[in-house]
Amino acid sequence: MAEKTFKYVILGGGVAAGYAAREFAKQGVRPGELAIISKEAVAPYERPALSKAYLFPEGTARLPGFHVCVGSGGERLLPEWYKEKGIELILSTEIVKADLASKTLVSAAGEVFKYHILIVATGSTVFRLTDFGVQGADSKNILYLREIDDADKLVEAIKAKKNGKAVIVGGGYIGLELSAALRINNFDVTMVFPEPWCMPRLFTADIAAFYESYYTDKGIKIIKGTVAVGFAADANGEVKEVKLKDGRSLEADLVVVGVGGKPLTTLFKGQVEEEKGGIKTDAFFKTSVPDVYAVGDVVTFPLKMYNDLTRVEHVDHARKSAEQAVKAIFASEQGKAVEEYDYLPYCLSRAFDLSWQLYGDNVGDTVIFGDNNLTSAKPKFGSYWIKDGKIVGAFLEGGSPDENKAIAKVAKTQPSVNNVEVLTKEGLSFACKI
Numbered sequence: 495m496a497e498k499t500f501k502y503v504i505l506g507g508g509v510a511a512g513y514a515a516r517e518f519a520k521q522g523v524r525p526g527e528l529a530i531i532s533k534e535a536v537a538p539y540e541r542p543a544l545s546k547a548y549l550f551p552e553g554t555a556r557l558p559g560f561h562v563c564v565g566s567g568g569e570r571l572l573p574e575w576y577k578e579k580g581i582e583l584i585l586s587t588e589i590v591k592a593d594l595a596s597k598t599l600v601s602a603a604g605e606v607f608k609y610h611i612l613i614v615a616t617g618s619t620v621f622r623l624t625d626f627g628v629q630g631a632d633s634k635n636i637l638y639l640r641e642i643d644d645a646d647k648l649v650e651a652i653k654a655k656k657n658g659k660a661v662i663v664g665g666g667y668i669g670l671e672l673s674a675a676l677r678i679n680n681f682d683v684t685m686v687f688p689e690p691w692c693m694p695r696l697f698t699a700d701i702a703a704f705y706e707s708y709y710t711d712k713g714i715k716i717i718k719g720t721v722a723v724g725f726a727a728d729a730n731g732e733v734k735e736v737k738l739k740d741g742r743s744l745e746a747d748l749v750v751v752g753v754g755g756k757p758l759t760t761l762f763k764g765q766v767e768e769e770k771g772g773i774k775t776d777a778f779f780k781t782s783v784p785d786v787y788a789v790g791d792v793v794t795f796p797l798k799m800y801n802d803l804t805r806v807e808h809v810d811h812a813r814k815s816a817e818q819a820v821k822a823i824f825a826s827e828q829g830k831a832v833e834e835y836d837y838l839p840y841c842l843s844r845a846f847d848l849s850w851q852l853y854g855d856n857v858g859d860t861v862i863f864g865d866n867n868l869t870s871a872k873p874k875f876g877s878y879w880i881k882d883g884k885i886v887g888a889f890l891e892g893g894s895p896d897e898n899k900a901i902a903k904v905a906k907t908q909p910s911v912n913n914v915e916v917l918t919k920e921g922l923s924f925a926c927k928i
């Protein structure tokens with residue numbers, strides 16, 4: 495089989511890979527030096543679109559509309575862009591073996607790729623109910639969402655089961671966004687999750703109560719405190735029923751499962767240091783192996799402001815870590831240094847007319863402020879997290895770009911709180927003064 499050698503290889507063709515490619519171009523990578531190897535058949539795109547406008551019946555997003563870097567207001571990198579820059583996009587190519595000692599990658603078809611510097615950007619994969627042996631979990635129309643192929647299957651099922659019944663298993667990001675998308679497609683939607691409220695890792699009970707009421711008003715049924723333990727299918731093998739642990743059962747024409755995921759590190763097991771389930775890096779995204787960097791969902795990196803090592807599965811970090819790694823690579827080639835990565839945790843979500851952002855750490859006591867009345871024309875409310883007398887995290891629903899910037903600044907600068915009552919009363923205006 496042919497062997498190809500590149501100075502730089504990015505393994506993975508997702509969000510981080512796309513933003514890394516743009517930074518490579520900015521840094522002056524020469525034609526032929528860089529290759530991106532991806533299992534997916536399309537050039538890097540803004541993955542968050544898959545659970546949002548990709549599924550809408552109107553105003554639908556389709557490629558090439560959401561290739562990176564449009565999600566952050568940047569230039570849209572079409573396949574031609576890579577060609578013009580001399581960056582080789584090696585698509586529909588899954589790497590099944592990585593030997594970091596000999597700097598060799600081998601694809602499922604047996605192609606061999608050699609590199610001088612490798613950037614691992616393999617992202618994460620979803621947990622499947624079949625992995626846990628859930629009875630009937632291999633029935634047709636039990637779907638997951640990670641890559642564009644999954645989204646296409648979902649679009650087909652939405653068309654085939656028009657106005658049908660959907661059960662969404664999981665109450666996190668995917669659960670909330672997919673419930674909204676299916677409701678917008680006129681499905682009868684039920685969400686099922688085991689926790690006492692949705693988005694338990696990010697939301698407080700107060701924040702979740704708003705979203706749950708909003709969803710209920712939209713006609714979505716929410717069943718908490720139980721899990722799906724089995725599925726029944728019809729004679730065609732298509733799912734018909736979801737059996738719950740509490741004995742209830744739900745009719746279903748379509749099931750979407752969003753129960754979390756794990757970083758794709760298997761190729762590198764035993765070859766590189768890992769920590770907290772991810773590939774461990776320093777503040778420049780260098781791994782324990784010389785000439786191997788890792789970025790995006792797959793890394794456990796030093797979160798400078800909290801003096802901690804963490805993994806972040808959000809698009810903002812995928813973009814920024816990729817840019818940091820490429821800058822660090824070019825700087826080190828020129829005998830220079832870049833500043834350490836100093837990341838402020840940030841995530842966002844959109845569903846229906848809602849849109850929220852969260853910055854910093856969601857630990858400690860909370861105060862909730864603003865208008866979370868469902869009957870308001872445009873509810874705008876938020877929360878601060880207070881630890882050791884300082885605001886360490888901030889959440890805002892319905893904020894303008896300037897207001898979101900203001901809460902980001904609060905989470906970054908961590909101002910002291912002298913009087914919680916005053917802070918509650920001031921709410922968002924406290925952030926806008928900082």
Ligand SMILES: Cc1cc2nc3c(=O)[nH]c(=O)nc-3n(C[C@H](O)[C@H](O)[C@H](O)COP(=O)(O)OP(=O)(O)OC[C@H]3O[C@@H](n4cnc5c(N)ncnc54)[C@H](O)[C@@H]3O)c2cc1C
Binds near residue numbers: 510617641
């Ligand atoms: C549906 C959905 C909605 C989301 N919405 C939001 C949101 O609203 N806000 C937010 O902050 N975050 C969101 N996220 C998370 C965000 O998209 C991820 O954090 C981000 O995509 C991570 O970027 P990455 O480059 O590390 O991984 P990915 O974008 O997942 O890219 C990984 C790439 O590597 C490829 N790959 C993996 N293994 C191999 C291999 N062996 N050989 C070849 N190629 C390989 C994959 O096919 C893929 O192309 C969402 C994620 C999903 C799935």
